[in-house]
């Protein structure tokens with residue numbers, strides 16, 4: 665079962681001489697592999713999806729659904745819409 669986890673960190677947490685990945689993108693979990701550098705260009709007001717190759721895609725947010733459901737964001741209306749399809 666897939667699982668979406670929201671991560672907002674843009675860098676690692678240092679424990680002794682180790683750097684623990686806090687962004688969720690490292691291919692060497694739980695350690696940082698510098699993949700967090702990809703997050704530095706993110707817009708704080710947007711939500712991003714990273715594919716298996718680590719390429720980011722901007723995802724619509726609830727605020728994008730002002731007058732009618734966009735059918736693709738993380739807002740309640742779109743999530744309900746997906747359940748009915």
Ligand code: FES
Nearest residue numbers: 676685696699700
């Ligand atoms: S904090 Fe995730 S790769 Fe560096």
